[in-house]
Amino acid sequence: MSSTWPTIRRVRLLFSLLCLIMAMTMFISTPATTSAQSYQKAVWIPVDNTIERGLESFLRRAFADAEKLQADLVILHINTPGGEVGAAENIGQLIRQSPLHTIAYIDNQAFSAGTYIALNANEIVMTPGSTIGAATPIDMAGNAADIKFISGWSEQMKAAAKLNNRNPDVARAMVEIDNEFPGLKPKGTVLSLDAHRAKELGYADQVVAGKDQLLAHLGVSSDTLEAIEPTGGELVARWVTSPVIMSLLLVIGLVGIVVELFAPGFGVAGTISLVSFGLYFFGHYLAGFANWLHIGLFVIGILLMILEIFLPGGIVGAIGFISIVTGLVMAAYDTKQGLASLGVAALVTAIVAFLLIKRYGVKGLFNRFILGDAQHNEEGYVAPKDQRDLLGKTGIALTALRPAGVVKVDGNRVDAVSVGGFIASGTTVTVVQVEGTRVVVAEQEQKE
Numbered sequence: 001m002s003s004t005w006p007t008i009r010r011v012r013l014l015f016s017l018l019c020l021i022m023a024m025t026m027f028i029s030t031p032a033t034t035s036a037q038s039y040q041k042a043v044w045i046p047v048d049n050t051i052e053r054g055l056e057s058f059l060r061r062a063f064a065d066a067e068k069l070q071a072d073l074v075i076l077h078i079n080t081p082g083g084e085v086g087a088a089e090n091i092g093q094l095i096r097q098s099p100l101h102t103i104a105y106i107d108n109q110a111f112s113a114g115t116y117i118a119l120n121a122n123e124i125v126m127t128p129g130s131t132i133g134a135a136t137p138i139d140m141a142g143n144a145a146d147i148k149f150i151s152g153w154s155e156q157m158k159a160a161a162k163l164n165n166r167n168p169d170v171a172r173a174m175v176e177i178d179n180e181f182p183g184l185k186p187k188g189t190v191l192s193l194d195a196h197r198a199k200e201l202g203y204a205d206q207v208v209a210g211k212d213q214l215l216a217h218l219g220v221s222s223d224t225l226e227a228i229e230p231t232g233g234e235l236v237a238r239w240v241t242s243p244v245i246m247s248l249l250l251v252i253g254l255v256g257i258v259v260e261l262f263a264p265g266f267g268v269a270g271t272i273s274l275v276s277f278g279l280y281f282f283g284h285y286l287a288g289f290a291n292w293l294h295i296g297l298f299v300i301g302i303l304l305m306i307l308e309i310f311l312p313g314g315i316v317g318a319i320g321f322i323s324i325v326t327g328l329v330m331a332a333y334d335t336k337q338g339l340a341s342l343g344v345a346a347l348v349t350a351i352v353a354f355l356l357i358k359r360y361g362v363k364g365l366f367n368r369f370i371l372g373d374a375q376h377n378e379e380g381y382v383a384p385k386d387q388r389d390l391l392g393k394t395g396i397a398l399t400a401l402r403p404a405g406v407v408k409v410d411g412n413r414v415d416a417v418s419v420g421g422f423i424a425s426g427t428t429v430t431v432v433q434v435e436g437t438r439v440v441v442a443e444q445e446q447k448e
Contacts, residue, residue: 071226
């Protein structure tokens with residue numbers, strides 16, 4: 001028994017060493033994170049500035065292009081203060097439904113709607129000094145949205161967090177101001193996380209020093225990484241489809257029309273108005289929200305409003321107004337937003353019109369359509385010049401008469417009309433009839 005005991009101990013020791021060697025081999029060969037898998041093709045897509053419908057349109061195109069390139073990895077470079085909730089919801093759905101592995105890379109900030117977009121990605125990678133959170137929705141005045149809207153948004157943030165097994169209470173703490181979350185935030189504040197705190201709470205899968213370390217972490221070569229950037233048209237679309245800019249363009253367009261009505265001829269105000277409406281439709285068309293039907297409705301409406309000047313009665317003008325409103329609202333990405341922006345523009349335009357009428361009077365609005373001269377009683381009746389002495393005299397046609405033109409009789413220029421057809425310039429004419437200010441001439445017959 002005693003002779004076999006050392007042998008058993010040796011066997012156990014060898015077995016333990018073998019297990020330790022196998023464990024160390026497995027540890028060395030196993031990737032540190034799930035991101036270290038091999039990717040064949042990676043694309044880099046910027047998600048910067050304010051989140052709006054133009055960005056949504058660009059990202060739809062970018063993801064489609066990534067699939068055409070047969071990419072299997074999408075890196076979203078997120079740097080945004082937030083933006084429109086509706087656009088963020090659609091972008092989140094786009095990411096979830098994409099078959100491509102998506103990484104949200106945050107090297108500065110991903111607040112509000114940007115946080116929601118990041119939570120829909122498969123992984124979140126941050127750099128030291130970057131932040132994520134502060135996702136309470138606010139209205140256009142900068143105040144927190146109503147409790148009903150906040151509650152709904154909080155649920156969406158929770159759902160996005162659960163996609164990758166992140167703590168949903170952290171997502172709620174980023175949204176709900178009036179609730180306390182022990183260990184996360186006190187009541188009356190919203191939660192924001194720096195990179196290291198986000199890593200601790202599971203809201204960052206990796207913290208890297210920068211882009212180079214990110215690519216090394218992913219096993220992607222910078223030489224093979226392909227960037228998909230927005231086109232010039234898409235940049236314009238992003239700018240135009242911002243709710244603030246959209247409303248501003250409509251204000252400028254409508255105010256320009258009103259100002260133009262008070263100014264003779266077509267000038268600066270009319271040009272600015274056309275440029276504003278052109279940008280409005282151009283941006284929404286490139287973003288995929290407007291089409292030629294909407295543009296056509298607007299143009300027809302403008303033409304009908306002009307026609308109303310010559311065909312008074314109100315019906316043509318009313319149809320034109322409805323056509324303009326329909327075209328503008330239908331071209332917007334959202335009917336409610338379109339009506340809201342148009343309502344703001346109409347209110348500002350009404351105020352400007354009131355001030356102009358108060359300054360110049362109603363007459364200023366129609367001075368281009370009515371006779372400007374008036375006969376004043378104190379001036380007495382001014383009779384037209386008696387030209388009966390011209391009857392029978394001859395002269396020369398200074399201009400061609402078609403049938404109206406100018407002739408020279410007794411050294412004076414006289415407005416005249418021909419008896420019948422065309423009389424060429426330089427032809428000798430005879431005054432054959434005078435009725436008040438109307439002088440009628442005929443081509444002088446040549447004697448044989």
